[in-house]
Amino acid sequence: MRDYYTITELTREFGISTRTLRFYEDEGLIHPLRRGRTRLFRPSDRVLVRQIMRGKRLGFSISEIRQIIQMYKEPPGEVGQLKMMLTRIEEKRGDLRQKRRDLEETLAELDQAEESCLERLAELGVTT
Amino acid sequence: MRDYYTITELTREFGISTRTLRFYEDEGLIHPLRRGRTRLFRPSDRVLVRQIMRGKRLGFSISEIRQIIQMYKEPPGEVGQLKMMLTRIEEKRGDLRQKRRDLEETLAELDQAEESCLERLAELGVTT
DNA sequence: CGAATAATTGACTTTTACGTAAACGCCGTG
């Protein structure tokens, strides 16, 4: 486990640009350290970037991703806030469950589409 | 099963605007019939809209959704095209499987976050 | 030391996915 990553190491690892990482910093999603002006990314920043990329692939917006990331952080000290957080966690879970249904349905339809193609190929006398 | 739906019926059902439906038509995702200039949406158009909304929730772009919709259509007649289609189906399946992994991981982390919150609440002597 | 390499900031641009507004057509109803 390395101490620090440079910005370009992370861009290569995740296939994104430096501009994108700076953008995420501007948006308050990550907070890399600085040596002078140069950013130093800790392993924990790297984990955050991984979570951001996951969120992006799932079609969450930056602000939704921000919300999700908040949930992973140390839970707050106040009871009201804790209960709020539990509510929001449940909401996000709802989103994700919807996405999962969407996903399974889409996969099923792709299976069907594939079968149609294979049938059609068989009709044409092509052995797959 | 109705013959036709008006544009506003579909906007209400799916919670989207007429602008959005016209946009999807411009983008070639749907092809409602016309009576004069007025659009008539068939049940099949409605199914397409449902698929579009699913795609959107999963974070697919319009052009990705277009590709997916192509796959649901009648398979083409030519062998080369059929094989291409099978390849693309496999690709999309890959995308979806990645999304599923992302989804499960995110759900797991939300579970963890929830547990932390509950623990913290317990420490504070709150009975949930 | 000096050139090359890597990073930074800031401003401007682009793409996607619609929103919004203007101006008009069509149709049923009082």
Next chain:
DNA sequence: CACGGCGTTTACGTAAAAGTCAATTATTCG
């Protein structure tokens, strides 16, 4: 018949999420 409601087209606007470019500053390596 005119008016309210729905629908249409055309055109311009906008927010999010970066991309691109320019000017500047470290850092490093020979």
